[in-house]
Structures are given as C-alpha cells and as structure tokens.
Amino acid sequence: xxxxxxxxxxxxxxxxxxxxxxxxxxxxxxxxxxxxxxxxxxxxxxxxxxxxxxxxxxxxxxxxxxxxxxxxxxxxxxxxxxxxxxxxxxxxxxxxxxxxxxxxxxxxxxxxxxxxxxxxxxxxxxxxxxxxxxxxxxxxxxxxxxxxxxxxxxxxxxxxxxxxxxxxxxxxxxxxxxxxxxxxxxxxxxxxxxxxxxxxxxxxxxxxx
Amino acid sequence: xxxxxxxxxxxxxxxxxxxxxxxxxxxxxxxxxxxxxxxxxxxxxxxxxxxxxxxxxxxxxxxxxxxxxxxxxxxxxxxxxxxxxxxxxxxxxxxxxxxxxxxxxxxxxxxxxxxxxxxxxxxxxxxxxxxxxxxxxxxxxxxxxxxxxxxxxxxxxxxxxxxxxxxxxxxxxxxxxxxxxxxxxxxxxxxxxxxxxxxxxxxxxxxxxxxxxxxxxxxxxxxxxxxxxxxxxxxxxxxxxxxxxxxxxxxxxxxxxxxxxxxxxxxxxxxxxxxxxxxx
Numbered sequence: 450x451x452x453x454x455x456x457x458x459x460x461x462x463x464x465x466x467x468x469x470x471x472x473x474x475x476x477x478x479x480x481x482x483x484x485x486x487x488x489x490x491x492x493x494x495x496x497x498x499x500x501x502x503x504x505x506x507x508x509x510x511x512x513x514x515x516x517x518x519x520x521x522x523x524x525x526x527x528x529x530x531x532x533x534x535x536x537x538x539x540x541x542x543x544x545x546x547x548x549x550x551x552x553x554x555x556x557x558x559x560x561x562x563x564x565x566x567x568x569x570x571x572x573x574x575x576x577x578x579x580x581x582x583x584x585x586x587x588x589x590x591x592x593x594x595x596x597x598x599x600x601x602x603x604x605x606x607x608x609x610x611x612x613x614x615x616x617x618x619x620x621x622x623x624x625x626x627x628x629x630x631x632x633x634x635x636x637x638x639x640x641x642x643x644x645x646x647x648x649x650x651x652x653x654x655x656x657x658x
Numbered sequence: 659x660x661x662x663x664x665x666x667x668x669x670x671x672x673x674x675x676x677x678x679x680x681x682x683x684x685x686x687x688x689x690x691x692x693x694x695x696x697x698x699x700x701x702x703x704x705x706x707x708x709x710x711x712x713x714x715x716x717x718x719x720x721x722x723x724x725x726x727x728x729x730x731x732x733x734x735x736x737x738x739x740x741x742x743x744x745x746x747x748x749x750x751x752x753x754x755x756x757x758x759x760x761x762x763x764x765x766x767x768x769x770x771x772x773x774x775x776x777x778x779x780x781x782x783x784x785x786x787x788x789x790x791x792x793x794x795x796x797x798x799x800x801x802x803x804x805x806x807x808x809x810x811x812x813x814x815x816x817x818x819x820x821x822x823x824x825x826x827x828x829x830x831x832x833x834x835x836x837x838x839x840x841x842x843x844x845x846x847x848x849x850x851x852x853x854x855x856x857x858x859x860x861x862x863x864x865x866x867x868x869x870x871x872x873x874x875x876x877x878x879x880x881x882x883x884x885x886x887x888x889x890x891x892x893x894x895x896x897x898x899x900x901x902x903x904x905x906x907x908x909x910x911x912x913x914x915x916x917x918x919x920x921x922x923x924x925x926x927x928x929x930x931x932x933x934x935x936x937x938x
Binding site: 477493495496500501502503507508509510511512523539540541542543544545547550551558559560561562563564565569572573575576577578583588589590591592595596597598615616621637638639640641644646648649650651652653654655656657 | 712714717718719738765766767768769770771772773774775776777778779780781782783788802804805806810812841842843844845849850851852854855864866868869870871872873
C-alpha cells in the first residue's frame with residue numbers, strides 16, 4: 450500500500466469519525482423522519498401555541514404541552530389551559546398538575562408516571578394518544594441542560610420525534626434516536642409523563658374496501 | 659532578522675487566544691452564507707418592524723433579525739457570545755454592535771425538576787402502585803387499554819345535535835355494547851379533525867375503523883335503535899328480550915350450594931341402597 454493511499458484512507462476515516470456524532474445529534478426534520486417514518490400525533494401547526502410565562506414569568510411548558518395533548522385528543526376543557534394558567538405562577542411538577550387539572554378541568558382523565566419506563570409511552574402512542582414528556586435539552590435548540598416539557602409524537606425501537614412548544618412549527622419537529630430521546634426524557638430528574646386518556650382524533654376517512 | 663523570533667512568538671500568541679473557528683461561520687461571527695431561506699418567526703416586536711427568528715440550522719442560541727418592512731435580514735445574534743452582528747450584505751457581517759431591539763430571551767421552559775418524585779404512578783391524581791397501574795391499564799374498562807383496534811364513532815354537528823347522541827350513548831342500556839366497542843368523539847363541523855368527514859348531516863354520525871375505512875354513515879340521529887344498527891356486527895337476535903323468562907345456566911346451578919347438597923344426598927342414598935342389596 451502506497452503512502453498516498455494510506456493517507457486517503459486515513460482522511461476518509463477521520464471524516465467519518467467527525468461526521469458520526471453529527472448524524473446522531475437530534476435535528477429538525479419535520480413530520481416525516483428517517484426512512485419515511487411519519488409522526489403519529491400530527492397536531493396542526495395552528496393548534497400549537499408558543500410557550501409563555503405564568504404571572505411570575507416562569508414558563509408554562511408543562512401546561513402548554515398538556516393543552517397540545519388536549520387539542521389532539523379533543524378535550525375541550527383544556528383548549529385554553531395555557532391561557533388559564535397565565536393567571537397562575539409558572540413552573541410545573543406532578544402535584545401541581547393534579548391541582549391545576551382539578552381546578553380548571555376536573556372532568557379530565559389522565560395518567561402521570563415518573564418511573565421513566567417507556568412502556569407507557571409506547572402504549573400511549575400505539576393507541577394514538579400524545580404523551581407529554583420531560584426533556585433536558587442538548588439538541589439543535591438547546592446547548593445545555595434544561596428542565597422542559599414537550600410532546601412525544603413518535604417512538605419506535607430506533608427513533609423518536611418530539612414537538613417542542615418553544616419551536617412549534619411543523620418543520621421544527623425534531624427527530625433523534627430512541628436512546629437519545631430516552632436519555633433526554635430521563636435526564637435532569639425527569640422521566641415524567643402526563644397522558645390524557647380521551648381517544649385520539651379519527652383517522653382520515655376513505656370508502657370501505 | 660532579529661525581530662523574527664518576537665514576531666513569530668507574538669503571532670503564535672494571537673493564534674492561541676483567538677476563538678476557535680466554527681464551521682460555516684465567518685470572521686464576523688455569523689454564517690458566511692447569505693441569510694435567506696425558510697423563516698421561523700419566534701419573537702416579534704409589534705412596535706418595530708423587526709422579528710427575531712431562531713436560526714436553528716446554525717445551532718442552538720443563534721437568531722437572525724428580520725426586517726419585516728422589506729423582508730431582509732438585518733443581522734444575527736449569538737447567545738453564546740452575547741453579540742449582535744449587523745448584516746451588511748454580499749456575504750459581509752459587521753462588527754458587533756447594539757441590536758435595534760433587545761436580543762431574544764432564552765427559551766422559556768418550566769419543569770421544576772426537584773419537585774418530580776421518582777417512581778410515582780397516579781391516575782387522575784390518585785397514586786397507585788405498579789401492580790394496580792398494570793391491572794388498571796390492562797383490564798377491560800381500564801383507563802389506558804390497548805384500544806387501537808376499536809373503531810371510531812364520530813359525531814359531527816351542532817352541540818345540541820351531538821349531545822343528544824352522546825347522552826343516549828352513555829345512558830341507554832341498549833347502546834352499552836356499542837359504547838364499549840368504539841372510541842367516541844364529538845366535533846363541530848369547523849374543527850380540524852373532521853374537515854373531510856363532515857357531509858352536512860344533522861348530525862353526521864360516522865363509524866370508521868382504525869385505518870379510516872368508513873363502515874357506516876348516518877346523516878341524522880335516528881334514535882338509539884337506529885344508532886346501534888350502524889355497527890356492521892350488529893345482530894338483532896342477540897338483543898335482550900325483557901319478556902323472556904331468565905334461563906338458568908349451568909354456572910348458575912353449580913354455584914348454588916343447595917344443588918350440591920342434594921346431589922351428595924342422592925349419592926349417599928344410592929350407595930346405601932346398593933350396599934343393602936349386596937348384603938341380602
């Protein structure tokens with residue numbers, strides 16, 4: 450093997466080594482992800498609000514995410530949940546979610562789970578429901594660790610996709626590997642999910658074949 | 659020649675303290691590419707012609723400032739160095755300066771991480787154990803069963819029209835089988851999930867399977883008897899007849915202790931009878 454060939458091979462390997470971490474980094478792809486995967490919960494952009502602050506300025510990502518799920522699953526008492534919550538202090542945790550749902554939407558049925566076990570996320574998505582999940586950042590939108598809640602719109606044994614209430618446009622749906630998602634879900638003391646139990650919207654109709 | 663070494667050392671020092679170049683970014687701190695392309699408005703300043711847009715293709719914390727009056731990029735802001743760079747056009751970025759409007763704040767979040775108790779499961783605010791959650795989730799009538807194969811019964815109309823259907827569906831006993839076998843949703847005609855499902859009925863009542871096959875459609879509510887016929891699996895012979903006498907089933911008999919006592923008694927009598935015959 451000549452020295453020039455060796456250099457070429459070394460260069461290619463070096464480039465591949467440099468590119469591999471980039472390929473695995475969460476990035477925006479929109480509703481259609483790797484190998485044509487399509488998100489399960491395709492809430493129209495017009496239904497997705499930007500995150501805002503509560504009366505103390507702290508963020509309402511938890512309650513904005515729950516409103517997303519409410520709009521997806523047609524839970525009418527949650528259609529203005531974010532607006533309701535602007536009258537309250539920002540910030541969210543499980544007990545506060547119980548209190549606020551009791552106050553603003555007492556008829557709503559829901560599950561909360563902080564075990565970090567993805568089985569419940571898989572069941573929710575399999576049945577068309579939109580799980581709200583904690584997310585600790587480290588992606589194309591956040592350079593560091595954050596305490597955030599977003600909505601999981603796709604999960605299989607290889608990939609996951611999320612829609613973020615800070616970046617809610619359709620083309621900003623962010624895809625990552627399953628492991629990357631699970632690490633971000635469980636990171637920063639997370640592993641928390643809120644799942645509404647109402648059924649999802651009906652599929653697009655077509656004539657019976 | 660005698661100045662060569664100091665100049666070389668000085669140059670090396672300059673290189674050492676200079677920030678590491680970022681791929682795709684020019685000396686001014688912003689991308690060398692012309693800042694055009696899809697816009698992602700994030701923060702609009704209504705009193706000015708400017709909008710901050712998250713420039714996510716350049717990484718987190720990078721924003722471009724769009725001048726809405728002409729649609730052009732006015733500059734960009736990098737949260738990592740806290741500087742605003744004006745766009746001078748023709749691939750040139752200016753030196754850091756004060757932006758026309760305040761830089762965008764860091765995205766709001768809102769999870770209070772240290773108040774998330776680990777390993778807790780709850781349903782409607784009531785904590786449950788893993789076993790209870792599992793049982794609840796997997797049992798019939800539970801809260802999150804795998805109902806992905808159930809058909810959708812969708813009602814689209816005015817609130818009054820839809821409420822009439824929903825009330826009957828939840829209260830009339832003859833509709834209980836239909837109710838437990840479908841995923842029910844009620845919509846107004848202008849709502850996004852039913853844009854192509856609504857056909858002007860009063861209300862439209864549509865049964866479709868999980869893949870979207872329409873299994874049945876009614877253009878008005880015919881009452882409970884008519885509604886249950888929308889189910890293609892509906893079988894009139896399975897309807898309960900309130901005038902028919904209740905039939906005693908095998909399980910009813912075997913669960914009655916008196917039946918067992920009687921059977922044991924008969925057995926004892928037969929045994930004693932056979933023994934008395936044998937001794938004669």
